Amino acid sequence: MEIRTTLFNEIAGKEIRNTYARAFLKAMPAAIAARREAVMSSFPDPDAAQACGQAIRAEVVARLPELLEQFEQNAVARGAKVLWARDAHEANGIVLAIARERKAPYVTKGKSMVTEEMGLNDVLVEEGIEPFETDLGEFIAQQLKRPPFHIVGPAINIPVEEVCDLFMEKAGMEEPTTDPVELGYAARLFLRNKFHHVALGVTGVNMAVAETGTIVNLENEGNIRFNKSSPRTQVSIMSIEKVVPTMADAMHLTRLLSRNCTGQAISAYVSMDSGPKGGGEIDGPEELFIIIVDNGRSEIYADPTARQALRCIRCGGCLNLCPVYAKIGGYPYGWAYSGPMGQVLTPLLLGLDRAQDLYRACTLCGSCREVCPAGIDHPSLFLYYRAKDVEGDRRLRGKRRPWKEFGFFDLWSRAVAHSTLWNLGVRLVRPFVNRYSRGGVITTMGKYFEGWFRTRNLPAIAEKTFHERWKRLRRDTVSGDPDGRRGEP
Numbered sequence: 001m002e003i004r005t006t007l008f009n010e011i012a013g014k015e016i017r018n019t020y021a022r023a024f025l026k027a028m029p030a031a032i033a034a035r036r037e038a039v040m041s042s043f044p045d046p047d048a049a050q051a052c053g054q055a056i057r058a059e060v061v062a063r064l065p066e067l068l069e070q071f072e073q074n075a076v077a078r079g080a081k082v083l084w085a086r087d088a089h090e091a092n093g094i095v096l097a098i099a100r101e102r103k104a105p106y107v108t109k110g111k112s113m114v115t116e117e118m119g120l121n122d123v124l125v126e127e128g129i130e131p132f133e134t135d136l137g138e139f140i141a142q143q144l145k146r147p148p149f150h151i152v153g154p155a156i157n158i159p160v161e162e163v164c165d166l167f168m169e170k171a172g173m174e175e176p177t178t179d180p181v182e183l184g185y186a187a188r189l190f191l192r193n194k195f196h197h198v199a200l201g202v203t204g205v206n207m208a209v210a211e212t213g214t215i216v217n218l219e220n221e222g223n224i225r226f227n228k229s230s231p232r233t234q235v236s237i238m239s240i241e242k243v244v245p246t247m248a249d250a251m252h253l254t255r256l257l258s259r260n261c262t263g264q265a266i267s268a269y270v271s272m273d274s275g276p277k278g279g280g281e282i283d284g285p286e287e288l289f290i291i292i293v294d295n296g297r298s299e300i301y302a303d304p305t306a307r308q309a310l311r312c313i314r315c316g317g318c319l320n321l322c323p324v325y326a327k328i329g330g331y332p333y334g335w336a337y338s339g340p341m342g343q344v345l346t347p348l349l350l351g352l353d354r355a356q357d358l359y360r361a362c363t364l365c366g367s368c369r370e371v372c373p374a375g376i377d378h379p380s381l382f383l384y385y386r387a388k389d390v391e392g393d394r395r396l397r398g399k400r401r402p403w404k405e406f407g408f409f410d411l412w413s414r415a416v417a418h419s420t421l422w423n424l425g426v427r428l429v430r431p432f433v434n435r436y437s438r439g440g441v442i443t444t445m446g447k448y449f450e451g452w453f454r455t456r457n458l459p460a461i462a463e464k465t466f467h468e469r470w471k472r473l474r475r476d477t478v479s480g481d482p483d484g485r486r487g488e489p
Contacts, residue, residue: 003334003335004335005333005334005354005357008334008361011334012328016328020157020159021329022327024157025326025327025329028320029319029320032263035263036263038263039265040259049252050256053313054374055375056245056252057253057374058375061241063245064240064243067243068210068240068292070211071210075215075274075275075290077213078213079275079278079288080288080289080290081289083289083290085293086294087293088119091237091293092118094289094291095123096127098235098289100127102199102200102233104199106130106198107130107131107201108201108226108230109121109131109133109134109138109227110134110203110204110223111133111223111224112204113337115202115204116148116336117295118293120237121133121142134227136184136223137155138154139191140154140158144162147334147336150316150319150339151315151316151339157329157330164177167187171190172186172190173186195226196230199233200235201226201227202236203217203224203227203234203237204237204238206257207244208244208290209244210244210245212274214272214273215272216271217271218257219271220262220269221268221269224269225271228271228284229283229285232285233286234285234289235290235291236289236291237290238293239292239294240294240310241297241310256315256373260316260371260373261315261317300348305384306384311375311376312341314341315374317372318367318378319338321370322367322368324361324363325339340368342358343359343378344376344378344382346358352389359381359385360386
């Protein structure tokens, strides 16, 4: 997937003029938010349920190294093969090696944000192995070569007529139709054939239970379960923050994830796998690989403020209440993660310099913070990123911008923060300003400036600053000449 975060403003300007998308976005978030509010009321105490989820995710971040070691130990004890990848390149290499060893001409994939982050599909294609997304929305987005529009429904913005044309071309559908049931059936026939002959299935992981070594997946279509049960070899890929302490914690987060994600009490399919299938079992893979991907998260974890971003459970609830996302949709965010979730994660994963428009495109209204079941304070993180970007803090993978890219206010902020630079600047501009303020900026500079200087004069700068006069006064007082008669007035 091409990363287009630097084009945020350009794509947002285009999308905000997309009348179809605007009409869709106006109705969709409100509908999902209403469903969420209704189903959250099924908890005896919804606020306490949210607080419990936030406490679980806070504990995960606090104990992350310990929990990952515990998960690996228990997963291996149940027959899984746990592999660690430092970055996306290493993780993609592991998947490729597994596919080559099994001579897989193609792989089927369940919906997985981390594989989109890794760019796994593009790597597989380059090596002659065809990946098939089996989530209906991801399948449509993949065929159209577009990023996901929404974490819950990657292609919910695509007009049904366009889906029909796509399935006529790609899925072998014989008769055109706009009936959603018929379109879904066409995709089912196409993908079911892939499942029947697949050698390798790839899925993501919603939660990894340290206590038992179990991986948990939530879905509504059943394709992840097919990816886990049809092939002999299954690869589950997780980022390090997906671990949770206990099965009880996983079950509570499952309830919160379903409610905040799709407004359901629980997803249609919840799959829990502890190792490959055992003797006498008919379902499940013969071998299970679990790839735990870092990809910059250890660096994030090292920052006490930024690490709260690792609490995110990818529910997408924040997208449904975000006033910015509701105007522009998911495409401007330019990568796997969109909305406030993307504004929190993308700058840390790609670097503050490559995603600075994202964390500045925020009203700081706090709606994302209020709905987040993981307890992330999105607005405070955005302000933190802005400050770190100005400082050029390399610990957050941000880079100092070249001098030629600095604007007036970049230079101004640095000057006012350093007294030496400020004093030097005053001395340099004083002759220029005083010359034009005495001569009248309106007549002298008005022809060059269309705004401020057409109706205003700059005040003259004093020949001596207050600090310069104060230092002179103190020096003269010590020397016995408090009136400064021996020196300059």
